[in-house]
Amino acid sequence: MTPILDIQNLRKWFPVGGNLFGRNRRQVKALDGVSFSVRPGEILSVVGESGSGKTTLGRTVLRLTEPTDGAIRFEGQDITHLSRRALRPMRRRMQLVFQDPFASLNPRMTVERIVATPLIIQGGFSRAERRERVAEMLRLVGLQPHHAERHPHELSGGQRQRVGIARALIMNPSFLVADEPVSALDVSIQAQVVNLLLELKEKLGLTILFIAHDLAVVGHISDRIAVMYLGRIVEIAETAALFRTPRHPYTEALFSAAPVPDPTLRRGRILLEGDIPSPLNPPSGCAFRTRCRFAEAACAQEVPPLREVAPGHLAACRRGDIALQGVLES
Amino acid sequence: MSSTTESLPFTPEEAAPPRNTAWRRFRRHRLAMLGAAVIAVLVLGSVLGPFVIPYDETYIDILHRFAPPFAGPHVLGTDELGRDMLARLMMGGRISLAVAFTAMAISMVIGISVGAIAGYYGGVVGAALMRLVDAVLCFPTIFLLLALAALVQPGLGSITLLIAATAWMEVARIVEGQIRALRERDFAVAAEVLGASDRYIVFRELVPNAIAPIVVSATLNVAKAILLESYVSFLGYGIQPPVASWGNMLNNAQIYLTSAPWLAVMPGLFITLAVTSFNFLGDGLRDALDPRMDQP
Amino acid sequence: MDTLLEVENLAIRFRTAQGEAAAVSDVSFSLKRGETLAVVGESGSGKSVTSLALMRLLPKPPRCHVSGRIRLRGKDGALLDVLDLPEEAMRTVRGNNLAMVFQEPMTSLNPVRTIGAQITETIRLHRPMPPRAAEEEAARLLDLVGIPSPRQRLSAYPHQLSGGMRQRAMIAMALSCEPSVLIADEPTTALDVTIQAQILDLLRNLQQRTGMAVIFITHNLGVVAEIADRVMVMYSGRVVEQADVVPLFRTPLMPYTQGLLRSVPRLDLAGRRAGPLPAIRGNVPDPRRPPAGCAFHPRCDFFQPSRCDATPPTLDKTPDGREVRCLRWQDSLLMAGSGEALPPQRGPGAEPLA
Numbered sequence: 001m002t003p004i005l006d007i008q009n010l011r012k013w014f015p016v017g018g019n020l021f022g023r024n025r026r027q028v029k030a031l032d033g034v035s036f037s038v039r040p041g042e043i044l045s046v047v048g049e050s051g052s053g054k055t056t057l058g059r060t061v062l063r064l065t066e067p068t069d070g071a072i073r074f075e076g077q078d079i080t081h082l083s084r085r086a087l088r089p090m091r092r093r094m095q096l097v098f099q100d101p102f103a104s105l106n107p108r109m110t111v112e113r114i115v116a117t118p119l120i121i122q123g124g125f126s127r128a129e130r131r132e133r134v135a136e137m138l139r140l141v142g143l144q145p146h147h148a149e150r151h152p153h154e155l156s157g158g159q160r161q162r163v164g165i166a167r168a169l170i171m172n173p174s175f176l177v178a179d180e181p182v183s184a185l186d187v188s189i190q191a192q193v194v195n196l197l198l199e200l201k202e203k204l205g206l207t208i209l210f211i212a213h214d215l216a217v218v219g220h221i222s223d224r225i226a227v228m229y230l231g232r233i234v235e236i237a238e239t240a241a242l243f244r245t246p247r248h249p250y251t252e253a254l255f256s257a258a259p260v261p262d263p264t265l266r267r268g269r270i271l272l273e274g275d276i277p278s279p280l281n282p283p284s285g286c287a288f289r290t291r292c293r294f295a296e297a298a299c300a301q302e303v304p305p306l307r308e309v310a311p312g313h314l315a316a317c318r319r320g321d322i323a324l325q326g327v328l329e330s
Numbered sequence: 331m332s333s334t335t336e337s338l339p340f341t342p343e344e345a346a347p348p349r350n351t352a353w354r355r356f357r358r359h360r361l362a363m364l365g366a367a368v369i370a371v372l373v374l375g376s377v378l379g380p381f382v383i384p385y386d387e388t389y390i391d392i393l394h395r396f397a398p399p400f401a402g403p404h405v406l407g408t409d410e411l412g413r414d415m416l417a418r419l420m421m422g423g424r425i426s427l428a429v430a431f432t433a434m435a436i437s438m439v440i441g442i443s444v445g446a447i448a449g450y451y452g453g454v455v456g457a458a459l460m461r462l463v464d465a466v467l468c469f470p471t472i473f474l475l476l477a478l479a480a481l482v483q484p485g486l487g488s489i490t491l492l493i494a495a496t497a498w499m500e501v502a503r504i505v506e507g508q509i510r511a512l513r514e515r516d517f518a519v520a521a522e523v524l525g526a527s528d529r530y531i532v533f534r535e536l537v538p539n540a541i542a543p544i545v546v547s548a549t550l551n552v553a554k555a556i557l558l559e560s561y562v563s564f565l566g567y568g569i570q571p572p573v574a575s576w577g578n579m580l581n582n583a584q585i586y587l588t589s590a591p592w593l594a595v596m597p598g599l600f601i602t603l604a605v606t607s608f609n610f611l612g613d614g615l616r617d618a619l620d621p622r623m624d625q626p
Numbered sequence: 627m628d629t630l631l632e633v634e635n636l637a638i639r640f641r642t643a644q645g646e647a648a649a650v651s652d653v654s655f656s657l658k659r660g661e662t663l664a665v666v667g668e669s670g671s672g673k674s675v676t677s678l679a680l681m682r683l684l685p686k687p688p689r690c691h692v693s694g695r696i697r698l699r700g701k702d703g704a705l706l707d708v709l710d711l712p713e714e715a716m717r718t719v720r721g722n723n724l725a726m727v728f729q730e731p732m733t734s735l736n737p738v739r740t741i742g743a744q745i746t747e748t749i750r751l752h753r754p755m756p757p758r759a760a761e762e763e764a765a766r767l768l769d770l771v772g773i774p775s776p777r778q779r780l781s782a783y784p785h786q787l788s789g790g791m792r793q794r795a796m797i798a799m800a801l802s803c804e805p806s807v808l809i810a811d812e813p814t815t816a817l818d819v820t821i822q823a824q825i826l827d828l829l830r831n832l833q834q835r836t837g838m839a840v841i842f843i844t845h846n847l848g849v850v851a852e853i854a855d856r857v858m859v860m861y862s863g864r865v866v867e868q869a870d871v872v873p874l875f876r877t878p879l880m881p882y883t884q885g886l887l888r889s890v891p892r893l894d895l896a897g898r899r900a901g902p903l904p905a906i907r908g909n910v911p912d913p914r915r916p917p918a919g920c921a922f923h924p925r926c927d928f929f930q931p932s933r934c935d936a937t938p939p940t941l942d943k944t945p946d947g948r949e950v951r952c953l954r955w956q957d958s959l960l961m962a963g964s965g966e967a968l969p970p971q972r973g974p975g976a977e978p979l980a
Contacts, residue, residue, distance in 0.1 A: 049818035050789075062523060091525035104516035108538045118524045156909040157669070167520070186668035187845050188882075188925075191889035191905035198902065213819065216848075219896025220903065240897030257823035259848025261890055263871040271827060272820040274774075275788045327893045354643075 002076060003037035004175055004207050005061065010034040010070035012053075012060050016280065028279050030056040032231035034070070035306075038175075038207055045210040045218040045239075047254070048228035051276050054211045057228070058177045061209065062096055063087055074175070092122060095168040099180035101160035105152040111138070112148035115166045122171060137166040140203075141196060158189035162196065169200065177209045182217060194221055215258045219243055219327075227251050230279055230287040233306060237313040244326045247315035250288045252324040270325070286318070294322050355618040362614020365607035372604055376423035385414035387421040387574055396590050407592050409582070415596055422574035423600065429490050429575070430555035436494035437555075438548055441501025446532045448502070449509030460506060463499045471496045472561055479567035489568050493558045501547050508540035542619030546612050553608035560601050576601050629699065630806050630839050631657040631680075636694035638675055638684065647914040649675045650863045652941070653694070657807065660833065662840040664854035664871070666847065666886075670913040672863040673843050677809045680841070681726055682708060682716050698723055701806065721752050725800035729812035731792040735784040741768075741795050742780025745802060752803040767798040772828055790821035794828065804836065811843045826853055847890055851875055859883050862911050862921035865941060869948040879950040882906070882922045920953065928954050 012031040030053045038044045048054045059065050061072060063079060072080045079090060098104035105114055115134045119125045125133070135145060141162040152160055161181060168176060178197065182190040194217060201208060212218050218225060219239060226236040227250065235248040246252045256270040272291045277283055286304050289295040296319075304318040356362060380387065385404070391412035399407040399415070406415040448459040466474075475496050482488045512518060513536060521531045537544075556576075562568035563577025571578055576597040583593035638650040650672035657663055667673040675684070684690045696708040700723060711719065720726075728734045736744060745764040746757065755763070761780065768776035771794040784792055793813060800808060810829070814822040830853065833840055842853055850857055850871070857874045859867040859882065867880040878884045885906040908925035911917055917924050923934040934953055941951045 049820060064519060064522060088525040091523060096520070096523045098516045098520065100516060104520050106517045106535055106539070108541075117521065117526075121521070121524045121526045121530060156912075158909055164520075167524075171524075186910050187847070188668060188886055188889060188906040188910065191891075191903040192907070194891070195902040195905055198899075215819070216891040216893050216896075219893055220891035220899065222897075238897065243893070243896040253820060255893070257819040258893060259819075259822070259826075259846065259852045260893055261847040261851045261875065261887060263851040263854070263875050265851070269823055269827070271823055275790055275821065276818070327896060 002040075003073075004040045004075055005038040005209070006071075006073040007037065007061065008035050008071040008073075010057070010060060010072065011068045012056050012065060013068045026280055029231045029282065030279060031060060031067075034228075034231075034233055036226055036233060036236060038209060040174075040207055041205060042223040043201065043208045043210050043221055045212060045222035045225045046228055047212060047215065047218050047225060049213060049276055051230065051279050052228040053231040053279075054228050055179060058096070058179045058209065058211050062094055062177055064096075088122075092118075092171040093173050094175045095171070095173040095177070097161075097164055097168050097176060097178040097181045100184050101157060101164050102152060104164055105160060107152055109151070110148065111143075111150050111152070111155070111163050114152070114163060115148075115170055117167060118171045133170060134166075137170045140169070140200070141166045156189075157185050158192055161185060161189075161193050165193075165196065165200070169204065169206075172204070174205070175207045175209070177211065179211045180213070181210075183212065183214060190217065197221065215254060227254065230277065230282050232287065232303075232316065233314075234288065234317070235313075235315040236306070237310075237315075241310065241313050242326075244328075245310075245313075246324050246326050247309045247313065248288075248317045249292045249294050249322070249324060251315075252326070253291075255327055256325070286316070294319055352618045356614055359614035359617055361610040362618075365610030365614065368603055368607040369611065372423060372600070372607075373427060376420050376427055379420035380417060380424075383414070383417055383420070385417045387413060387417040388572060389413065389417075396586075398590075399592050399596075406596055407590075409579075409593055410586060410590070415592070418574045418579060419576070419596055419600055422576045422579055422597065423604075425486070425569055425573060425575040426556055426559055426577065426601075427604070429486065429493065429559045429569075430552050432490045433493035433497060433555040433559075434548055434551045436491065437498035437551055438501055438544070440494065441498035441547075442505050442537065442544065444498070445502040445505025445507075446509050446537060449506040450513055450528065450532050450536070452510065456506070456510075460503075463502050463506075466496075467499045471558070475558060475562055476565065476567060479562055484567055484570055486569065486573075489559065489562060492562075493555050496558065497551050497554055501544070501551070504543050504547055505537075505540060508543060509536050512536045512539055542615075545619065546616045549608055549612035549615055553605045553612070556601060556604050556608070628658050629656050630659055631699070632695075632697045633680070634695040634697075636676065636679060636692070636696065638672070638679055638693075639691045641689055641691075642914070644914065648863055648916075649913055650679070653860075653865055654941075655858055655865070655868065657839045657841065659806070659839055660837045662833065662842055662853055662855045664850040664857045665841060665843045665860060666845065666850055666857060667843075667860035668845055668910050670862065670910055671860040672913070673860050674811055676860075677726070677811050677841060677843055680708065680809060681720060681724055682711075683726075699806070718752070721748065721803045721805065723805055724807050724809065725803070725805035726809045726811065727793070727796050727800050727813045729815050731789070731796040732784060734796060735792065737784055740781050740783055741787070742782075745780075745795070745799050748799050749802045763802070764798075767802055768795065770801070770832070771795070771798045772824070773798070788821075789817055790824060793817060793821075793825055797825075797828070797832075801832065801836075805838060807839045807841065809841045809843070812845070813842075814849060815844070815846070822849070829853065847886060859886075862916045863913055864921065864951060865949070866922070866951045867949065868941075869950075873946070873948065879944065879948065879955045880922075880952050881926045881928050881954075885925075885927075920951075928952075928957060930954065 010031050011033060013027040013029050015025050016028055017026055034057060046054045046057060060067050067080060071078060074090065074094060079087065112134050115137055116130045119130045119133060134148065138145065138148060143159060143162055147159065182193050185193060198221060200206060210221060222239045224236065224238055225242050226233050227248065229250050235242065235246065235251050242251065246255065253270050253272045274291055277287065277290060283290050285300040285302055289299040299318065304316045306314045306316045309315050391408060394402060394404060394408050395410060395412040397404050397408040404414050406419065408414055444459055448456040475492055478492050518531055518535055521535050559568060559575060560577035560580065563575050564581045566581060569575040569578050579597040580594060586593050634654050636650060636653040637648065639646050639648050653676055655663065665673045678684050679692050680696060684692060692709060698706045698708050700706050706719065742761065742764055745767060746760040749760045749763050764780055765776045768779055773779050773791060773794050787795060814825050817825060826849065829840065844850060854871045857869060857871050858865055859880065861882050867883050875887065878887055888904040889906055891903055906925050911921055919935040919937055920939050923929050926934065937953060939951045939953045941949050943949055
C-alpha cells in the first residue's frame with residue numbers, strides 16, 4: 001500500500017539569537033532527521049513531551065512552516081517546495097484540528113461563517129450550497145442547527161472543538177493532523193471528542209496524524225504510535241506492541257510516569273531524573289542518555305539510528321540487551 | 331497573588347453577546363453620550379440647517395453689518411459685510427466636518443494598510459515601514475502641514491489630502507501592533523491551512539478583530555482633523571474665502587476682536603464643541619469596546 | 627486535635643453584570659494532619675474558587691460574598707475563624723498556616739527578581755532573621771524540594787528555570803514558613819508527565835517529613851489515584867461525592883463520578899479499541915445557569931423525570947461514612963451493575979496491592 005504521507009529525513013531548525021549579520025546565531029533543532037510514513041486509513045499518533053518537536057512536526061507536514069531539509073510527499077506528490085499558490089488545491093485534502101478550540105475560532109464570526117470559511121476561500125460554492133454543506137457538517141459533528149447563529153464565546157469547550165472539526169472536514173479531506181485536540185477540554189468532554197474523531201474517521205475514511213501527550217487517549221485511538229524526544233523519533237510501533245513491549249527506555253519511562261486511575265497501584269515508578277535538555281544544546285550521541293538508567297559511555301558517541309527490533313517495530317537505542325517494563329494487559 | 335481574577339469561575343467577556351454589552355457600557359458613559367448627541371446636532375445642523383434658515387451664507391445685508399447676536403432678524407448676528415453668522419457657521423460646519431471626515435477616512439485607509447502590511451509581514455518590510463512612520467511622526471504636525479500647504483494650491487481637496495497625510499501614522503502604529511499579535515493566534519493559522527491568501531487573512535480575519543482600537547482612533551482623528559483644518563485656515567493657507575470654514579471665519583474675525591467679539595467667539599465655540607465632543611466619544615468607545623472594562 | 631481545618635456550609639456568590647451567581651454552595655469538609663484531600667472537578671465546578679476562599683484571596687464585597695465558616699487550627703492549637711480574621715491577622719495566617727501553589731508558577735513569580743530574593747523575602751516576612759541566615763534557609767529549602775546546586779540557583783531569574791524547576795521553587799516558597807496546610811491548585815497540569823511524576827513524588831515525601839496536610843485540586847483522575855487519601859468530587863459548585871480514595875475508585879456512588887471514571891481510556895486496554903469510550907453526554911453546565919433539581923440530571927443515565935429535575939438532592943451520608951449527593955444513589959449502584967465494582971487496572975510493571 002502506498003503511504004498517504006511519507007516523510008524523509010525532515011529537519012526544521014529555528015535560528016535564535018545572533019546579531020544582525022547572523023554571527024553567533026544558534027539553531028534550535030526542533031526536528032532533526034524525522035522519517036516515517038502514514039498508511040491510508042490509519043491513525044498514527046505522535047507522543048512526546050514539550051520540546052520534543054511534535055507540534056512542529058504537525059505544522060511542518062502541513063507546510064505551515066518551511067522545512068529546513070528533507071522531503072514531504074503527500075499522496076505521492078512531493079510538496080516540500082510547493083509554493084503557497086500551488087499548495088492551495090492540496091489544502092482541500094489535508095487539514096488541521098487545533099488544541100485550543102477557542103483560540104482557533106475567529107471570535108468575531110458566527111459558527112456558520114467559521115465552518116463555511118473553507119468553502120469561501122476555495123471558492124465555487126453558491127450561498128445556498130454553502131448553507132446546506134454547513135448544516136450537514138454541523139449535524140455530522142453533533143451540533144444543533146441553531147448553533148449556526150452563535151458566536152464561539154457562546155459555546156462550551158466541547159462544542160467549540162466540534163466547530164473546529166466541522167471546519168476541518170467540510171472540504172472532505174483525506175488526511176487530518178489533530179494537534180492535541182482533546183487536551184484543552186474538560187475530562188467529561190474528552191471522551192465525546194475522541195469518540196467523534198473515531199466515528200468520523202470510519203465514516204469519511206480519514207487518515208489521522210494524532211499529536212498528543214496523554215498516553216491513555218493515544219493508546220485508545222491509535223493504530224501506531226511514534227515516540228519523540230528532542231526532535232527525533234526514538235520508537236515507532238503498533239499500539240499494542242509499544243505498550244506491551246517498549247524497546248526504548250524513554251518509552252518505558254513515559255508509561256511509568258503516566259498516572260493510572262487506580263489508587264491500589266501506587267507503585268515503584270521509574271522516576272526520570274532531571275529535565276528535558278534544551279533543544280538548543282542537546283546532549284551528544286543519544287539525546288536521552290542524560291536521563292537514561294541504562295546509559296553507558298558508548299551512548300555519548302553517536303546518534304543511534306532507528307532500527308527494526310521486531311517486524312514493524314523500530315527503536316533508536318543501541319542497547320538491545322535490556323529488559324524494559326511495558327503496560328501489562330489485563 | 332495576581333492570579334485571583336484568572337481563577338474566577340467565569341470571565342466577564344462570556345457574560346453576554348459583545349455588541350449588547352458594548353452598547354450597555356457606552357450608555358453608562360455620560361460624557362460620551364453627550365458628545366454623541368452634540369455631534370449629531372452639529373452634523374444635522376450643518377447638513378439640513380441651510381435649507382431651513384431664511385438667509386444664504388453669502389447674502390450681504392448691508393443694513394445690518396456687525397449686528398450683535400440675539401437682537402434683530404439675525405439670530406447669531408452678522409459679520410463685517412452683514413452676512414448671517416448662523417448661515418455661515420452652518421456652511422462652515424459643512425466644510426469643516428466634511429474635510430475632517432474625509433481626511434479621517436483617507437488617513438484610516440493609509441494607516442490600516444501600512445499597519446496591516448507591516449504587522450503581518452514583519453521582518454525587513456515591517457521594520458522599514460514602521461521606521462518610515464517614526465520618521466514622519468518626528469515632524470511636528472503643524473509645521474509639516476504648513477510646509478506642505480505652502481507648496482500646493484490651497485483648496486478643499488488638497489487641504490483634505492494634506493490633513494490625511496499628517497494623521498495616518500498613529501493608526502498605522504496601532505494597527506501594526508494589533509495585527510502582529512493577532513497573526514500568531516490560531517485562527518489566523520487556521521485560515522492559512524485552509525489555503526487563504528494573505529489579503530483574506532489580513533482583511534477578513536485579522537482586521538475585524540482590531541476594530542475597537544481602529545474605531546477609537548478614527549473618532550479621535552476626526553477631532554484632530556477639525557483642529558488642523560482650523561489651524562491652517564486660520565493661518566490663511568487653508569479654505570479660502572468667500573467659502574466659509576470655522577477656521578477662516580476665526581481668521582477673519584481677528585481684526586474685529588474688540589469691536590465685534592462674537593465674530594471670533596462663535597466659530598471658536600463650535601470648534602471647541604466639536605473637538606471636545608469627538609474626544610469624549612472616543613473615550614466612551616474605548617471603554618465600551620474593551621471587554622476588560624466590564625465592571626459593575 | 628488532629629483536625630487542622632474545618633469548613634462548614636461554605637457558599638460563594640459573585641456579582642456579575644447579569645446579577646448574582648452562586649459559584650459554590652454548601653461545601654463542607656475537614657482536613658486532618660498529614661492528610662491529602664483531592665478536590666476533583668471540571669471547569670465551573672467551583673474547586674479553584676473554594677481554595678481561594680480558604681486563603682481569603684477572593685475579591686471583596688460587593689463583588690463577591692463568602693458565607694459559612696472556615697476554622698483553622700493555629701500552630702498554638704487555638705481555633706481561628708478564617709472568615710472573621712482581620713486582614714492583618716490573615717496575612718500572618720497565609721504562609722504560616724496556609725500556603726498555596728498555583729498551576730502556572732510563571733504568573734505567580736516576579737519575573738524581574740531572582741528566585742533567591744523572592745524566597746528570602748517571604749521567609750523574612752514571617753520569620754524575622756538576618757539576611758544571611760534567610761539566604762541559608764532559602765538554599766536549604768531549594769535543596770529540600772530537589773533543586774540541584776541550590777546555592778547557584780538562588781541568583782537565577784524565574785525564566786532561567788524550566789517549568790518543573792519553577793514549580794519546585796514555588797513549592798519551596800510555600801514551604802518557607804512550614805505551613806500546616808498546603809493548597810495546591812492544579813500544580814502539575816502545566817507540566818510534562820515525567821516532570822509531573824517528580825513533583826507528585828516530591829509532595830508525598832515532603833508530606834511524610836513535615837506532616838502537613840495537602841488540599842490537591844485537580845481534574846486528572848490518575849493524579850488523584852496517585853496522591854489522595856480522601857477525594858471530594860465537585861460538580862457545578864457543589865460537593866457531589868466524598869469518600870476515601872480506594873472505595874471511591876472501586877465503587878463510585880454518584881453517577882457523575884461513575885461516568886468520569888469510565889470515560890477515561892485505560893492504559894492496560896491500549897491497542898484493543900473495544901468500541902467507543904463510554905462518554906458522559908452533554909456539556910459542563912454554565913455555573914450561572916445551573917439546571918434545576920440535580921445539576922447533573924441532563925447528563926445522567928439514571929435520570930428520573932419529575933424527580934431529579936425537581937428536587938435538589940441533599941448530601942447523604944452512607945452507612946460506611948461516605949457522602950453522596952444523588953436522589954438515586956442506591957439505585958444507581960444497582961443499575962450500573964457495579965455491585966462488583968469497576969475492574970482493577972493494571973499499570974506498568976506493578977502488581978495490585980489489594
